[in-house]
Amino acid sequence: MAPFIPSVLAATPPIASWAQTHSALHPRGEDAGRIADIGWVLYLGAATIFVAVAILVGMAMYGPARVRRLLGRPGLVVAAGVAFPVAVLTALLAYALQAAASMARGPEPAxxxxxxxxxxxxxxxxxxxxxxxxxxxxxxxxxxxxxxxxxxxxxxxxxxxxxxxxxxxxxxxxxxxxxxxxxxxxxxxxxxxxxxxxxxxxxxxxxxxxxxxxxxxxxEWMEAQRRPAALAQASLRQGEHIFLRDCAQCHTVRGTAAAGTAGPDLTHVGSRPTLGASVLSNNMGALAGWIAGSQHIKPGNRMPAFGHLSGEELRAVAAYLDGLK
Missing domain, CATH: 2.60.40.420 (Cupredoxins -  blue copper proteins)
Known part of the structure; x- marks a missing residue:
């Protein structure tokens, strides 16, 4: 058991860091904050009711005889078993609906x-x-x-x-x-x-x-994204030619003859942080690997593998795409 504890502790900081930036329990936006508030109210309300019911059950089973007789009265059963749940659940429902409705209101989006x-x-x-x-x-x-x-x-x-x-x-x-x-x-x-x-x-x-x-x-980012792809330098012309030959049917690169719409627009693909919907970090090696064997990386996706390309051709295409900033 002892060797296991350091491993858990070593993993805790990354997990905590991830949770703070990618968790509904650590809201960083307006609507996420409202959702978190709703969640905490419901969690705390449910916990309070659970503890209260557990105490009453314990008293009914093991408490003094006078307390057990009191808990068995019809009036208390009706009040605690019908009136209280109806009142509490109605209040929680009204709160949740009001908070959810407020998320649909707000200023005109920019x-x-x-x-x-x-x-x-x-x-x-x-x-x-x-x-x-x-x-x-x-x-x-x-x-x-x-x-x-x-x-x-x-x-x-x-x-x-x-x-x-x-x-x-x-x-x-x-x-x-x-x-x-x-x-x-x-x-x-x-x-x-x-x-x-x-x-x-x-x-x-x-x-x-x-x-x-x-x-x-x-x-600045919007202005850069609106521009067409820059003219390929001489060292990248081979990669551009191969791309237009093999990839233009499915992909667009604005400013070139590539105008396919089946796959992602690649006009500025070199500036994106990831590839394949965040499956890979974006760099030349990842680009080459994705082109050569996307079905090994993400089986079933709609991009065919281009295994027929030689190593030189693969590097040329990857370099061309990496240069599309």
Whole structure:
């Protein structure tokens, strides 16, 4: 038993750190705070009632005869067994409904983002106030900190569920319907998100990161994302040629002939922190590994493996994609 204790203690700090940034019990957003308040009220209320009932049961079974006779009176049974539960549950229900309704109210959102659930990744579209498309990205959501953002949730395949535990509650993405989720991050930070509804073989690997940025940094990021891909340098032309030959049917790179829509938009893929819906950290080695054998990394995803590429070709494509900042 003794050797086991240091291992547990060594694992505790990372777990605690993860919980503080990716847990509904450590809210970092407005709606997540309300949800946490509802949860604590219900937990404490249930614990109080449980303890009270346990004490009464103990007194009824083992208490003095006078107390047991008192607890057996019909009036007390009706009051404690009917009136009290009805009153308490009604009060808790009213509180929960009022708190939940307040989450639907608030100021007009400063930004609207469309998020579509794919198999098994997230398509993210940023639009201007009139609804025009600004740019598209994947599995990487950036919002300004301190302002309300509305996320429009859709799906073209199966039901998914969008959840960033530290910022808001979960909301389903239902085919043929647009659901609206409001998110307000109090301060800059990186928040883990995931699909909370089983949607197929790689459901557990359908994740994303939501970055809340200070206003100036968010404006810079938006401006950079709106630009088309930079012209490939001479050293990257081979990779660009191979990409246009083998990948343009499914992927878009704005500023080139690649205009496929089946897969993620890769215009600025080199600037994204992860690949494959947060399965891999984004670097040249990971890019090459994903291109050569995505079915080994994330079996069942809709990208075919490109095992026919030579090592030189694979490195050239990975270098080209890594340069799309």
């Amino acid at each position: 930004l609207r983002i469309e998020v579509a659930g794919e198999l098994w990744w997230w398509r993210v579209r940023y639009r201007d106030p009139s609804g025009g498309l600004l740019f598209e990205t994947a599995n990487d959501i950036r919002v300004p900190a301190g302002v309300t953002v509305e996320i429009l949730l859709t799906s073209g395949n199966v039901i998914h569920s969008f959840w960033v535990p530290s910022l808001a509650g979960k909301l389903d993405l239902i085919p043929g319907r647009v659901n609206r989720l409001r998110v307000l991050a109090h301060e800059p930070g990186v928040f883990r998100g995931l699909c909370a509804e089983y949607c197929g073989a790689q459901h557990a690997n359908m994740m994303f990161e939501l970055h809340a940025l200070a206003a100036p940094r968010f404006a």
